[in-house]
Amino acid sequence: MKILLVDDEQELVSTLAERLEMRGFDAHWFTNGNAALQYAQKEKCDLAVLDVKMPKIGGLELQRQLAEMQPRMKFIFLTGHGSEEDYLAGTRKGHSYLIKPVDIGQLLAKINEFLR
Numbered sequence: 001m002k003i004l005l006v007d008d009e010q011e012l013v014s015t016l017a018e019r020l021e022m023r024g025f026d027a028h029w030f031t032n033g034n035a036a037l038q039y040a041q042k043e044k045c046d047l048a049v050l051d052v053k054m055p056k057i058g059g060l061e062l063q064r065q066l067a068e069m070q071p072r073m074k075f076i077f078l079t080g081h082g083s084e085e086d087y088l089a090g091t092r093k094g095h096s097y098l099i100k101p102v103d104i105g106q107l108l109a110k111i112n113e114f115l116r
Helices: 012-023 034-042 059-069 084-092 103-115
Strands: 003-005 027-030 047-051 074-079 098-099
Touching: 003 012, 003 034, 003 059, 012 027, 012 103, 027 034, 034 059, 047 059, 047 103, 059 074, 074 103, 098 103
Parallel strands: 003 027, 003 047, 047 074, 074 098
Antiparallel strands: none
16 A cells, blocks of 8 residues: 655654654655645645644645545644544545544554445
8 A cells, every 4th residue: 555644744754654664654754835746746645644734725725636636645634733623624525634643553543444
């Protein structure tokens, strides 16, 4: 499974990628939406893990653009301060939300839900 990770907190996103790779996932991380979009134009990804609040392109807008490019991509959102409205809108569309700081066990559980 190829996973795209996007969060403006470099230490967090690189650590998540490392931990996922240790568990056999093909994880690629970026600290901004533009870089992630460029990558997704060239590479097919199965799942994207996106921070909701990022400079320039936030996670919700990034999800919209990625879904246009790769309609089968699934999404998990990370948020430290998401609103209930964002959460409900996302879950109605079949996306998952995790609260920061992210527990790797919870992230793996969400990823495994998508694998089933």
